[in-house]
Amino acid sequence: MSNYNFDKAINRFKTDSIRWDQYDSSVIPLWVADMDFESPPCVLNAMKNRVKHGIFGYTHAPNNFKENIADYVKKHYDWEVDTDWIVVIPSIVSALYSIGISCTKSTSHIITPQPIYHHLKLAAAESGRNYNEARLETIANRQILSPESINKVIKKNSELLYFCNPHNPGGTVYTKNELVQIVDFCNENNLLICSDEIHCGMVLDGHKHIPIASISEAAANRTITLMSLNKTFNFPGAGLGWMICKNPRLRKIASHKIGSLIPHPEIFGYVATDAAIKNGEDWRLALLDYLSQNRNLLMERINQIPGLRIYDIEASYLGWISCENLPAKNPHQLFLNHGVAVQPGHMFNQPNHIRINIATTHSLLKKALDRIEKAVKSI
Numbered sequence: 131m132s133n134y135n136f137d138k139a140i141n142r143f144k145t146d147s148i149r150w151d152q153y154d155s156s157v158i159p160l161w162v163a164d165m166d167f168e169s170p171p172c173v174l175n176a177m178k179n180r181v182k183h184g185i186f187g188y189t190h191a192p193n194n195f196k197e198n199i200a201d202y203v204k205k206h207y208d209w210e211v212d213t214d215w216i217v218v219i220p221s222i223v224s225a226l227y228s229i230g231i232s233c234t235k236s237t238s239h240i241i242t243p244q245p246i247y248h249h250l251k252l253a254a255a256e257s258g259r260n261y262n263e264a265r266l267e268t269i270a271n272r273q274i275l276s277p278e279s280i281n282k283v284i285k286k287n288s289e290l291l292y293f294c295n296p297h298n299p300g301g302t303v304y305t306k307n308e309l310v311q312i313v314d315f316c317n318e319n320n321l322l323i324c325s326d327e328i329h330c331g332m333v334l335d336g337h338k339h340i341p342i343a344s345i346s347e348a349a350a351n352r353t354i355t356l357m358s359l360n361k362t363f364n365f366p367g368a369g370l371g372w373m374i375c376k377n378p379r380l381r382k383i384a385s386h387k388i389g390s391l392i393p394h395p396e397i398f399g400y401v402a403t404d405a406a407i408k409n410g411e412d413w414r415l416a417l418l419d420y421l422s423q424n425r426n427l428l429m430e431r432i433n434q435i436p437g438l439r440i441y442d443i444e445a446s447y448l449g450w451i452s453c454e455n456l457p458a459k460n461p462h463q464l465f466l467n468h469g470v471a472v473q474p475g476h477m478f479n480q481p482n483h484i485r486i487n488i489a490t491t492h493s494l495l496k497k498a499l500d501r502i503e504k505a506v507k508s509i
């Protein structure tokens with residue numbers, strides 16, 4: 131029995147939640163990636179204590195912040211990083227965009243996976259560089275980026291690969307062997323890697339997150355890793371993350387815009403992250419258990435619905451569902467008409483798919499799955 135009550139239904143309507151305020155209250159919103167669970171008590175208490183002080187001036191990092199991040203990364207991912215390699219940032223998304231511009235020449239070419247969390251594609255598109263999307267391969271019901279898929283789109287002037295592990299959408303957790311192959315390819319083709327690992331704190335049963343930069347010295351020297359506890363501990367509205375980059379030259383250019391175009395993190399990002407690092411582990415393990423149960427329920431139910439097919443979810447809470455065999459032109463609209471808002475596949479350049487966020491109570495997820503089943507039956 132968990133000490134935390136993830137079944138507690140908290141009304142999020144009219145709380146200025148992007149996810150919950152978009153539709154009327156008859157719709158179950160399972161689109162934007164945040165969770166319907168309270169942050170851990172350690173985070174809530176730290177926030178409350180900070181609010182009690184009543185003054186929210188310009189704020190620097192808490193004592194030993196980078197040391198604590200380095201210890202966390204060592205403990206969880208067996209990766210020894212120097213505090214000098216760490217650069218604290220307010221958001222992963224802004225780093226994705228600034229890295230595309232700062233770390234490549236204007237004449238360079240960028241490669242980004244497809245399907246992918248839309249900001250990895252937009253960061254490539256808005257860099258002003260030419261870019262191509264490398265299609266993920268489906269192997270044993272897992273979607274992975276392989277050297278072959280990158281090779282299909284690589285150009286002579288390719289300089290940067292955007293990479294996402296665990297992957298969004300879908301939640302593939304790359305194995306060591308898969309990462310080694312990507313690193314070898316990037317070494318051979320002199321590609322920098324910008325690795326978005328924001329979902330790494332929610333790796334489910336039996337899988338293990340391996341930061342791509344930890345694969346080898348060569349990988350560390352060409353990689354900028356992006357991590358954050360926002361997702362895992364559910365405070366993305368109080369954002370904070372960090373880059374890890376061993377290569378001092380690369381680190382300098384990757385962090386060029388921090389403190390100017392990219393602001394430093396705000397006070398509650400520091401407070402929440404500091405508390406979660408120090409005291410959040412018990413809650414995180416309970417969360418993983420709850421999410422695994424939702425994942426099992428989702429897989430079981432979706433696989434019974436004709437026309438739908440779901441890829442394996444090895445991490446996090448974002449299921450990627452193929453509707454290719456569903457006789458419906460717009461699956462997102464079909465499900466919305468039946469009271470469930472999922473993320474439309476066109477956000478990931480695959481309109482015949484949908485992404486579903488299962489970070490909600492078991493009972494709300496069951497209700498949403500009943501509606502999805504009914505929607506398909508109605509065709």
Ligand SMILES: Cc1ncc(COP(=O)(O)O)c(C=O)c1O
Binds near residue numbers: 329358360
């Ligand atoms: C892969 C990925 N990267 C980044 C983000 C957002 O990061 P941030 O809120 O720190 O900008 C998300 C949010 O869903 C995500 O899924």
